[in-house]
Amino acid sequence: MDLCQLCDQHDPTGSQLCPACTTATRVRLECLPALYDGLLPFLAPSSAIGQGRSGKGGHAPLPVREDILDLRGVMVGTLEDWLSAVRQERGMRQHPARRRGVDGRLDAAVEGLLRHMPWITVSWSEAGLFAGEIRDLARDVQSIVAPAVDTVRGTRIGTCPAVHDDGGVCGAVLRLGHGETVVRCDWCSTAWPPATWAQLKAWQDEDQAAAA
Ligand SMILES: [Zn+2]
Ligand SMILES: [Zn+2]
Numbered sequence: 001m002d003l004c005q006l007c008d009q010h011d012p013t014g015s016q017l018c019p020a021c022t023t024a025t026r027v028r029l030e031c032l033p034a035l036y037d038g039l040l041p042f043l044a045p046s047s048a049i050g051q052g053r054s055g056k057g058g059h060a061p062l063p064v065r066e067d068i069l070d071l072r073g074v075m076v077g078t079l080e081d082w083l084s085a086v087r088q089e090r091g092m093r094q095h096p097a098r099r100r101g102v103d104g105r106l107d108a109a110v111e112g113l114l115r116h117m118p119w120i121t122v123s124w125s126e127a128g129l130f131a132g133e134i135r136d137l138a139r140d141v142q143s144i145v146a147p148a149v150d151t152v153r154g155t156r157i158g159t160c161p162a163v164h165d166d167g168g169v170c171g172a173v174l175r176l177g178h179g180e181t182v183v184r185c186d187w188c189s190t191a192w193p194p195a196t197w198a199q200l201k202a203w204q205d206e207d208q209a210a211a212a
Pocket of ligand 1: 004005006007008009017018019020021022
């Protein structure tokens, strides 16, 4: 019997990964650049807070957070290692010099892996290991940038910190619906995609501190 390498369930297609795990792996890969961007506000917490809404800013910058910097490095390194393993297995020339900056390297590795997904899914004996590592990576980063998701009622994500024209804070309760990836305020319709969640949290904390 053919088992999916990731979920150990019977796979009627006889591939390395079942259709559900293939789709999930693709989606995780596609989400990684946004998750990577979502870590940015965590790098230097004090400079991320207070800018963009009031335009005042003015906090003295704290040193960059090493653990977040490391995690971003791990993301890039992991993806590049897998891409180079795939290319080697397929007898392809390794990419020459890395021309792009770190951010560009992550996008390039994701693009490359997505291009190889059909082959990985059908033929690669390492497909399960690869898919498992991508799942763990996405989960690790998500646990930092996004709150835990309540799959039944939708997760309460605090209150909307959008500032209206009159200078007042919106304050409506935000929820992330099951299966949705963007938090949308029902009251003022501001959209909060994953890349903004760290900033969202920072503003909420700021509002809470101001209210206290
Ligand atoms: Zn599976
Ligand atoms: Zn709102």
